[in-house]
Amino acid sequence: MRKLLLLMTLLTYSFNVLAQTETPASPLDELSQLNQEVMELYQAGQDRTGTTRDVLRMQVLNKNNELRDRIGEFINEPPEGTAATLLDYVKRQERYTDNTASYLNSKIQADEKALDKASQEEQLLKLKQLNEDRMLSVQMLGEQWENYQWMELLGHNTDQKKAKLAKAIANRLEFVSASLEYNNQQEKVLAKQLKEASESEKATLQLMHILAQRKLASDIDRLNYLISLGDQAQIDTSNYKKQQFEVTGDLTNDILNPQVIYSIVSAWAESLKTWLIDNTPQVLFKVFIFALVLLLFRLLKNLTRKVVKRAVASPNLKMSQLMQDFFISMSGKAVFFLGLLIALSQVGLNLAPILTGFGVAGVIIGFALQDTLSNFASGMMLLIYRPFDVGDFVEAGGVSGKVSHMSLVNTTIRTFDNQIIIVPNSKIWGDTIKNVTHERVRRVDMxxxxxxxxxxxxxxxxxxxxxxxxxxxxRTPEKTIKVHTLNTSSVDFIVRPWVKTDDYWDVYWDVTREVKLRFDKEGVSIPFPQQDVHLHMVSPEKNDA
Known part of the structure; x- marks a missing residue:
């Protein structure tokens, strides 16, 4: 509210002078009336306290803005014979703006010193007031520029004044730009420290971070206003627009300006050039180390696979082919993954977030691939209990054929007519599994x-x-040949010899063929199903009865 009190004092001075000297012409009666209303509002606020006085002072500011709006309207379309009076109004606004700007600059310096000495809790409130004063000081430059434009429209030469003001705007732009760069760096440093701080340090750092954020927001607002004002004063603001874009990331129409684009690209190119000059040897060395570590672990991966392959192929372990393939594959992948992590650590990459990310991704993927995980779990059960192996003839999952490939997710079965069928492991494990060739010896049932x-x-x-x-x-086990069934059309023998599993179908087909040939040669018949039908004739006498 001290800012408002200052403005009231300066406005009173200006308006008292106007009231004593002005005899308004009829077209400008509205300006005189607005001036009188401002004076009355100020006088009413002198005798009030608290919220009422603050409200009246705010009304004074709003009424003065209304007065400026009306001055601008009259200057754009001045009534006949009012140019001198309007010029007098504008000159008084010029003096008012100069006096306000001078006072604000002094007040800002005093408030900055008080801010440095205040406690952190008090700094939030003092910084808010200081930021308002800084923004108002910048706005005074804009109002003064508008005053000089009004004077030119009224035929008054202001080239020297505008040149002086343009220089002041350029100096203010440079200062606010430097302040923005400093506060932006401070905010980033505090944000980083806040993430790594302990619980006991967070309270202090949070308050410091809030202060830095508010300073940064104030600098951005002032820079935006000054860039707009600098464009009016024909000042080159391309570097400031580039800085604005880099800090805020906001895309505006100014980004399409060729000068701004050139400035941004030039800055990026220069930064890239500097980075390459400073870091190229180090980066090349890290890349070399990265590639060397990967190469070494790739060789170690192949060596590990060979060692594991020999180990799991030992007859004493009696591992299935699936289990052998599993250990061989996982050993190689584990070694290479370890090498990748070591290589990444050598280039300075923090592995903690990566490993954490793998854990989070694993949970997400687990929910998304529940069916696949079910197949994986079934594959693990098949790996442990080994109901069949690669090369076995099985009936599983509703499919019959030879197992040609197995993984932890699915099993590939080649049918007897040479079709490839891929069956999910969960379907196999959840159903009856019939392994035809698991045993070395089988009985042929005929x-x-x-x-x-x-x-x-x-x-x-x-x-x-x-x-x-x-x-x-x-010869061992002993064969079985017995009369088994007295069927409707035949006397059936069961013939059950024992053979090696690989000879099953050869024996089955050979014996069937030989039985037919020998039975025919020896005169033994092989009957086919038949029925005897007996007809009983009825005599005519019984029909007549």
């Missing part, structure tokens, strides 16, 4: 029928002869 009129002993002797003479049939 059934052969003879007619009821054929000799059982002859047929049984033929079957024993066929099985005993086949080279692929094992």
């Amino acid at each position: 059934v052969f029928g003879i007619g009821y009129k054929d000799s059982i002993e002859q047929a049984e002797a033929i079957l024993h002869d066929i099985i005993d003479n086949h080279p692929a049939v094992l």
Whole structure:
């Protein structure tokens, strides 16, 4: 409110002078009336206190702005014979602006000293008042520039005054720009310190950071106003617009100005050039170290895979092919991942955020890929319990065929007609698994029928002869050949020799073929399903009855 009191004092001086000297012409009666209202509001505020006085003082400022607006309107379209009176109004505004600016500059200096001596809690309030005074001081330059423009419209030469004011605007631009750069650096330093501070230090740093932010915001507002004013004064403001863009990141129409673009690009190019000159040797060395570490760990990865491959292939371990592939693959990947982390640390990269990011990403991916994780878990169970291995013939997941490839997510099965079917591991693990070739020895189950009129002993002797003479049939376990079923059309024998798993189908097909040939040769029939139908004739006498 001290700022308002100052303005009231200066306004009173100006308006008293106007009231004593002016005899307004009829077209300017409104200006005289506004001047009188300002004086009355100021006098009313002298006898009031508290909120009422503050409200009246604010009304004085608003009324003076209204007075300036009306002066501007009359100057744009001056009534006949009023030029001299309007020029007198403007000159008094010029003196008022000079006096206000001088007082504000003195007040700002005193407030800055008081701000440095104040406690941190008091600095927030004092800084707010100081920022308002600084902005008002900058606005005085704008009002003075407007005063000189009015004078030129009224035929008064102000070239020297405008040149002097333009120099003052340029000096103020330079000062505010330097202040903005300093406060921007301070804000960044405090923000970084605040992130790394302990709980006991945070309270003090937070207050200092708020002060830096408010100083920075005040500098940005003043710089924006001064850039606009500098453009009117035909001052080169391209560097200040570049700085404004770099600090705030706001895209404005000024960015499209070729000079501003050139200034931004030139600054970036110069920064890049300086950075390259200062850091190229160091960067090249780090890149060399990075590549060297990766190369060494790549060689170590291949060596590790070979060592692990030999280790897991040992017959004593009895590992499945899937488990062997798993350990070989994971060992190589683990070594290379470790090498990548070491290489990144050598170039100065902080690994803590990266590892934290991996953890967060893992949680997100886990929720997004629940089905895949289910397949992975099923793959781990298949790896541990080993119900089948690569190369086995299985019936699993509704598919029959030879396992051609396995991973922790899915299993590839090649069917007997050479189709490739990829089955998710969760479907395999959650269903019945039939491993046809897991055991080295299998029993071939066959059934052969003879007619009821054929000799059982002859047929049984033929079957024993066929099985005993086949080279692929094992002597141990003992074969089984028995009369099994008296069927509707045949007497059925079960023939069950034992063979190696790889010979299963060869024996099955050979024995079936040989049985047909020997039965035909020995006159033993192989019946097919048939029924006897018996018809009973009814005599005519029974029909007549």
